[in-house]
Amino acid sequence: MAERIGVYICHCGTNIAGTVDVAEVSRWAGLLPNVVVSRDYKFMCSNPGQELIEKDIRELGLNRVVVASCSPHLHEATFRKACARAGLNPYLFEMANIREQVSWVTTDKGEATPKAKALVAAAVYRVAYQQPLEALRVPIDPHVLIVGGGIAGIQAALEIADSGYHVYMVEREPSIGGHMAQLDKTFPTLDCSACILTPKMVSVGTHKNITLFTWSEVEKVEGYVGNFTVTIRKRARYVDQSICTGCGICQQKCPKKVIDEVFEAGLGYRKAVYTPFPQAVPNHPVIDRENCIFFARGTCKACEKFCPTGAIKFDQQDEILTVKAGNIILATGYDLFDARRIPQYGYGRLANVFSSLEFERLSNAAGPTSGHIVLRDGVTVPQSVGIIHCVGSRDHNYNPYCSAICCMQSLKFAHLVKEHTGATVYNFYIDIRTPGKGYDEFYQRLLEEGTLFVRGKVAEVTDAARLPGEEGKLIIQVEDTLIGKQRRIPVDMVILSAGLQPRHDAQEVARKFGISCSADGWFIEKHPKLDPVATMTDGVFIAGCAQGPKDIPASVAQGSAAAARVLSLIGQGEVEIEAATAIVDEVSCVGCQECIASCPYQAIEFLEAQGKAHVIEALCKGCGTCVGTCLSKSISLKHFTDDQLIAEMTGAMWTMKQLARAELEVA
Amino acid sequence: MAEPKIISFLCNWCSYRGADTAGLARLQYPPNVKIIRVPCSGRVSPELVLRTFREGADGVLVLGCHIGDCHYSTGNHRTAKRLPILIKLLEYTGIEPQRLRVDWVSAAEGQRFATIIREFTETIRALPPFTEAMQWTRD
Numbered sequence: 030m031a032e033r034i035g036v037y038i039c040h041c042g043t044n045i046a047g048t049v050d051v052a053e054v055s056r057w058a059g060l061l062p063n064v065v066v067s068r069d070y071k072f073m074c075s076n077p078g079q080e081l082i083e084k085d086i087r088e089l090g091l092n093r094v095v096v097a098s099c100s101p102h103l104h105e106a107t108f109r110k111a112c113a114r115a116g117l118n119p120y121l122f123e124m125a126n127i128r129e130q131v132s133w134v135t136t137d138k139g140e141a142t143p144k145a146k147a148l149v150a151a152a153v154y155r156v157a158y159q160q161p162l163e164a165l166r167v168p169i170d171p172h173v174l175i176v177g178g179g180i181a182g183i184q185a186a187l188e189i190a191d192s193g194y195h196v197y198m199v200e201r202e203p204s205i206g207g208h209m210a211q212l213d214k215t216f217p218t219l220d221c222s223a224c225i226l227t228p229k230m231v232s233v234g235t236h237k238n239i240t241l242f243t244w245s246e247v248e249k250v251e252g253y254v255g256n257f258t259v260t261i262r263k264r265a266r267y268v269d270q271s272i273c274t275g276c277g278i279c280q281q282k283c284p285k286k287v288i289d290e291v292f293e294a295g296l297g298y299r300k301a302v303y304t305p306f307p308q309a310v311p312n313h314p315v316i317d318r319e320n321c322i323f324f325a326r327g328t329c330k331a332c333e334k335f336c337p338t339g340a341i342k343f344d345q346q347d348e349i350l351t352v353k354a355g356n357i358i359l360a361t362g363y364d365l366f367d368a369r370r371i372p373q374y375g376y377g378r379l380a381n382v383f384s385s386l387e388f389e390r391l392s393n394a395a396g397p398t399s400g401h402i403v404l405r406d407g408v409t410v411p412q413s414v415g416i417i418h419c420v421g422s423r424d425h426n427y428n429p430y431c432s433a434i435c436c437m438q439s440l441k442f443a444h445l446v447k448e449h450t451g452a453t454v455y456n457f458y459i460d461i462r463t464p465g466k467g468y469d470e471f472y473q474r475l476l477e478e479g480t481l482f483v484r485g486k487v488a489e490v491t492d493a494a495r496l497p498g499e500e501g502k503l504i505i506q507v508e509d510t511l512i513g514k515q516r517r518i519p520v521d522m523v524i525l526s527a528g529l530q531p532r533h534d535a536q537e538v539a540r541k542f543g544i545s546c547s548a549d550g551w552f553i554e555k556h557p558k559l560d561p562v563a564t565m566t567d568g569v570f571i572a573g574c575a576q577g578p579k580d581i582p583a584s585v586a587q588g589s590a591a592a593a594r595v596l597s598l599i600g601q602g603e604v605e606i607e608a609a610t611a612i613v614d615e616v617s618c619v620g621c622q623e624c625i626a627s628c629p630y631q632a633i634e635f636l637e638a639q640g641k642a643h644v645i646e647a648l649c650k651g652c653g654t655c656v657g658t659c660l661s662k663s664i665s666l667k668h669f670t671d672d673q674l675i676a677e678m679t680g681a682m683w684t685m686k687q688l689a690r691a692e693l694e695v696a
Numbered sequence: 697m698a699e700p701k702i703i704s705f706l707c708n709w710c711s712y713r714g715a716d717t718a719g720l721a722r723l724q725y726p727p728n729v730k731i732i733r734v735p736c737s738g739r740v741s742p743e744l745v746l747r748t749f750r751e752g753a754d755g756v757l758v759l760g761c762h763i764g765d766c767h768y769s770t771g772n773h774r775t776a777k778r779l780p781i782l783i784k785l786l787e788y789t790g791i792e793p794q795r796l797r798v799d800w801v802s803a804a805e806g807q808r809f810a811t812i813i814r815e816f817t818e819t820i821r822a823l824p825p826f827t828e829a830m831q832w833t834r835d
Contacts, residue, residue, distance in 0.1 A: 100712075100716045100719070101733070102712075102713060102716060126716075126731070128719065129715065129716045129718075129719025129720065130715060130719060130731055131727070133719040133720070133722050134718060134719055134722070134723060134724055134725055134810070135724065135727050136724060137727075140726075140727040141727065143727070144727040144730070147730050148730060148731075151730065151732070540764065540765065543767060545709075545710070545765065545802065545803050545804070546804070547804045548804040548805065553803060553804065565709060565713070565767075565803075566767075609735070627738070627774055629766075629768045629769045629770045629771055630768075650768055651735055652735050652736035652738055652739065652767075652768035652771040653734065653735050653736055653738060653739030653771075654736060654738030654739065654768065654770075654771040654774050656739055656741060657738050657739050657740055657741040657742075657774060657775075657778065658738075658741075658774060658778075659741075662743070666735070666739060669734060669735055669739060671741075671743075671744065674732060674734070674744060675744070675747055677732050678703055678732055678744075678747070678748050678751060678753075679751055681703060681730040681732070682701060682703065682748075682751040682752055682753060685699075685701040685730070686701070686752060689698050689699065689701075693698075
């Protein structure tokens, strides 16, 4: 059957048509070999646009379709589906990217139109060689893996578990809860963080559909959407969770006190055997091997002696477990910006400069000072407090982005300080950003409460007094940009509203799960607006701060969103996997086995009897590395065959040569 | 002088998305480079590059994920080993080695993508058209 190609040039409103002469491209495409119809239309991705294609397939008997519009990463799936609806195999569709690669990167119409022509010709040449393919359908394992037990992960886990599917939750710390468990109050409602979080934590801990692996990490991920095999390292707790009742006697008896750098942000102590906080889920302690006296000196075992159930097991080893899961949600959260990186703010050097997490612990009734806001000496109540916004955020020396939560967090701190101590509170801000429900109202409330606001980026926090009244104080040096003057404001306490940044090992985690990180280091979503919780890797979703800085409501929303995406996949029962796999021509294969060595997935086996290579289709991911390697040209990658790529290249080259010649003739 | 004709092969996961990122950020770059999408830079066989030169391309650009970031874990390791040898062979046959460039661009690196396109176009612009250069070789 002869190729009958339809070409559709999208205006994308003025996104493309503003720079590319779409009518001219369409006219010209109509003259290309095998093209029977060529049209341009305002929005090809709209319903009428798709119907246009479907109608032409039916009425004009098209057997190949080319759409020239945006990136295939955006709408390839849309148009493939439209073709399928009209009975055309979706692999007989090809896309030319004339928006991201032409109209958005070229201002000169005289340059954009010829480039668009070349890309359209490339697609037309290529599509003629495309072959129908059938995607392999595989069942989806309904188990779900959630990495990270903060509020986003908890929300996702509960949504999925409540709908009847099983969740494996992996958490690195001894307890779930994440950063939210450390917070005191939540803005703008000022309800207590623990009061709204702990019931959810308990639900996770007791849910029949959730298996919790705390003090554990994912070691390895294999497989693909619907069929992941995940290896989990369950670190030795030295406590048998099946017998431990969580009575806490071991923690009372343990003689070794350790500064708690994680949960108490360095402000308080814990024991060598500990649960991070009393409401921990699971409520089973872990023994911190680094600090345990028994592991250091070989004697002690106080915890073991006093444990009423004999749950302490010093000989416990790390366990390696494998679980099967069809989908994965990564909700791995954030690290707080380390304010030590800004030496002029004195954090870590000047005792009474606190980080935001330290202040959270300080004002928390369950924290090391039982909620008394006091200086580092543990007794003095501050008379004046300075809160510095945007520490490490919106600063090209550190992180260029806005951390989204710091303004509201600082306002909350200001309120709490005033409420607890009656101190004079200064907020040092660049801009106040309060875009949330009830957020700006909270700001207005703070203004009425008499908190002082100074607009300007703080230059320095110092204890070097120069003026009377500055002795023994921390002096904040700042340019007040609203009155255009340098000011020195002495205070007793400084709180640095530090920004959020990606986990220190985000890059490593991204690699493990086959996703990527943005330039700032956050996990990249599939589409910044329309697909914020999916990733480029099917079956791997992201939620919460791992995707970018956000507050609790947004993290919860993403947790639910990711759960909904996963549930919709599970509901489909099976999933199509890429049909573009490699295939060996067993006649010309010489059996050199170079392809086997090059395959990243061990998807090629050697058939000893025949002396030929053979591709195991279900394992092949379609990278084509074997094709680039094969010396006898005996292996090809479906949908990316040599014929197809050469045709695409020839189409582009032919157009460039044609147009150059035409230009010469005109000259 | 005729505008240089350049073909580039971009891997689907990092560099093609890097090109999309450049587009989203409206970064301007010369229109000489025509992009062909391949699943992985490891798919680009030396023969495909040679065939592109035979078709009259003045330059060929192959972009993949950064080493360690490959969507197929090690596909680009092959690219990193294979194509530098081809560049040496091109030089041996009298073709300027600058005509083939292999580099790495992540999905986030729109700026880097645009810079590479600008640089490569300038490099090729400084050379005579490939077909002329080849006639000179034949003489």
